[in-house]
Amino acid sequence: MTIKNPLLMLISFLSVPLSVLAVEPDWRDYQSVLNHVSAGEKNGVILMQVDYQAIKNNGSLDKAYQQLSGFNLEKLSNRKEKLAFYINAYNILALKKVADNWPTKSIKDLGSFFSPVWNKPAGSLAGKTVTLAQIEHEILRKMGEPRIHLAIVCASVSCPDLRDEPYRAEKLNAQLDDQTQKFLHNPGKGLKIEKRTIRVSKIFDWFEQDFGGREGVLTFIKGYRTHLPDLKVKANIPYDWNVNGLE
Secondary structure, eight states: OOOOOHHHHHHHHHTSOHHHHOOOOOOHHHHHHHTTEEEEEETTEEEEEEOHHHHHHSSHHHHHHHHHHTSOGGGOOSHHHHHHHHHHHHHHHHHHHHHTTOSOSOGGGGSOSSSOGGGSEEEEETTEEEEHHIIIIIIIGGGTOGGGGGTOOOSBTTSOOOOSSOOOGGGHHHHHHHHHHHHHTOTTTTEEEETTEEEEETHHHHTGGGGTHHHHHHHHHHHHSTTOOSOEEEEEEOOOOSBOBOO
16 A cells, blocks of 8 residues: 555655665675676685686676675674675775785785784775774674674685575575585595594684684684594694685
8 A cells, every 4th residue: 555645655665674674785896896706725624716817807796896885884784784784895805805806815925923914904894994804804704793704705715605695684694504514524624534633624623712712722623523523623724724716
């Protein structure tokens, strides 16, 4: 039924929860970027590889970045919207950092020991220059969601894989669960059983406290790998920092 009375229309509008009124980016341009991500293998690791030359040449990454940087952050009204937005933001800016300097062997080569790439300007959000470290440590980690570490992608072979779709608030929990499942079922970088040890990614060492400490890491992993043998867990799979790109 159509409401024709202006006053009733206003009352109806004001009665809608703010979470419904919030607007996320449509991420259409970012999806165009992700269309250039495909399954492959590098250094013996199965991963999703990025065609950096293509996204640099066809302008899709530039469009995705412009949409990201111009978005009004005040439109993000709840935790899921913010998580989805900043995970996408991190991944887009990491892609941009590599594409802007393509070809490169590793994203770490774009920085130095005294000035790591993570601390260098990566782009702008709502007119403010940001770094990858700021998005990861000052925004995402403070939101108390450990699965972000299986979703943000630092453009390297041993990083979690880029999804073939943007993260969205409405299905974020399912997306993060799927990311975690896939990562922990990838023996090349997520989890593998070797001799009498369960070896997992160094991510679980670097960010151990985000998972609730050593016991929290074990509980987290067993939540996604329910039939693991009762073996000692070590977060020591070698981390391959080679770029996750097609060569």
